[in-house]
Amino acid sequence: MSDLEEEEIDLLEEEFTRATKFIECSHDQFDQKDLLKFYGFYKQATVGKCNVPKPGIFNVSGRTKWSVWNDLGDLSKESAMKGYILHLVGLKPEWDQVSERDDFKPQKGSWVSVSTHANRDEEDDLSGDKSIVDFIKEGNLAEVQSALQSVDEDIGSIINALDEEGLGPIHWAADRGNIDILRLLLQVPRTNVDFRDSGGQTALHFAASCGNRECVQLLLEFGADRTVRDDEGESCVDVAFDEEIKRLLM
Structure with missing residues (x-):
């Protein structure tokens, strides 16, 4: 791998890290389906191809998260990071500028809550x-x-x-x-x-x-x-x- 390629990967990883921190502080601004998509890209980027068995039928939340990760197949970690960032850009085009503002105050909470039990419509x-x-x-x-x-x-x-x-x-x-x-x-x-x-x-x-x-x-x-x-x-x-x-x- 050339020095240029290594530098590009480093920059991608830095942007991916900023994106995950933005989601961590702003997860309540996104729909459940989008949070699940972020989850799939995140697992693929940090772990790689889905390597765990499908959860049991009663573990609804686990099965949902497993499916979005497993559906990414052999997608490379770099492509997964890009997918994560591009999905965020599509939803919040100015996310990176917002996260750098002096008045940006992260909300208390998690990077993402994807539990299907958290849907308050019920x-x-x-x-x-x-x-x-x-x-x-x-x-x-x-x-x-x-x-x-x-x-x-x-x-x-x-x-x-x-x-x-x-x-x-x-x-x-x-x-x-x-x-x-x-x-x-x-x-x-x-x-x-x-x-x-x-x-x-x-x-x-x-x-x-x-x-x-x-x-x-x-x-x-x-x-x-x-x-x-x-x-x-x-x-x-x-x-x-x-x-x-x-x-x-x-």
Whole structure:
């Protein structure tokens, strides 16, 4: 490889790094489908060709992310970086200028949250009697607290139970990044901080993959096991993209 080619790759990597940091600070400005596309290019650029098995049928979020990565086939890392940047340019043509402005203030959060559970459209369809999970989805702390206090049966059978989507209350709170609700759930004596969803993931997996740093820190404070691996063999570090979160989990 010539010196010129090496310099071009270095410049590409620098621009790719700036682009990923921009997405990290501005992910809430993009649609879910675009975030998924960024995810696929990111994995291809940093890891290479998809090298993990397709997640199980109940791991909806994992299957979606796996598909966008696997669809890129043998695309080179350099082409993946270019694809990432070009997709960002198409959506935000002035992104690089904006990120360099003195008044640009990154928003607190993750590089990307691609969980299909984070789509809030589903909340509009909630009607009739609501469960604790419904209130968690809405981010309604007061109702979650009231619902917990009104439980007549064994609280453990409510807190440590999977819903029809294969998730427990603690997973939903970590997915949504609601630190107050997550803290409330963790303070319930019977809550299992390492409770697994139908795909073997813990709340720490969810918080890490969604980039919810405060939730990651809180779960660790409550003794969450960072070494747990899901049904696909991935730990919470493996599913994290935020470098600060990765450092927290090391």
